[in-house]
Amino acid sequence: MQSIYERIEYLIKQKGLTKKSFCEQLNISTGNMGDWKRGKSTPGTHKLIEISAFFNASLDWIILGKNTTEILREGREDYFFEHIGQLNCQNAELLPKEKEFIKEYLAFTEYRKRKPTDENS
Structure with missing residues (x-):
C-alpha cells in the first residue's frame, strides 16, 4: 500500500464497511474521499486523528505505512x-x-x- 488513501481503503475493507458508510460515520464528503483517491488532496490532521481512532490504527501506519515499533x-x-x-x-x-x-x-x-x-x- 503506497498512499494514505490505500491504507484507509484497506482499513475500511477490513472493518467490512462500504466507503459510503465510512464517510457518513466520520462526516467525510464523498468528494473529499475521491480527491484523496486521485491524490489531489489528503486528509487533514484532525481527520487523520479521527480515522486513526475510528479504526484503532496507528497514525504512523496510516500516514507513513510504518509500524510504531520502530526506533527513532x-x-x-x-x-x-x-x-x-x-x-x-x-x-x-x-x-x-x-x-x-x-x-x-x-x-x-x-x-x-x-x-x-x-x-x-
Whole structure:
C-alpha cells in the first residue's frame, strides 16, 4: 500500500464497511474521499486523528505505512532513558518527578491498550 488513501481503503475493507458508510460515520464528503483517491488532496490532521481512532490504527501506519515499533534515530544514537526505553526529549535532563510521571503515563497507556475497545461494556 503506497498512499494514505490505500491504507484507509484497506482499513475500511477490513472493518467490512462500504466507503459510503465510512464517510457518513466520520462526516467525510464523498468528494473529499475521491480527491484523496486521485491524490489531489489528503486528509487533514484532525481527520487523520479521527480515522486513526475510528479504526484503532496507528497514525504512523496510516500516514507513513510504518509500524510504531520502530526506533527513532538521529545520527547513530537512540533516544532512550533508563530501562523502560521511552523517548527522553533528546537528552534533556528530566527531574525524578518528571520521570515518575512518564512511567505512570506509560503504565496508563498500556492499561488502555489492554482495555476492551467497546465503550458500552
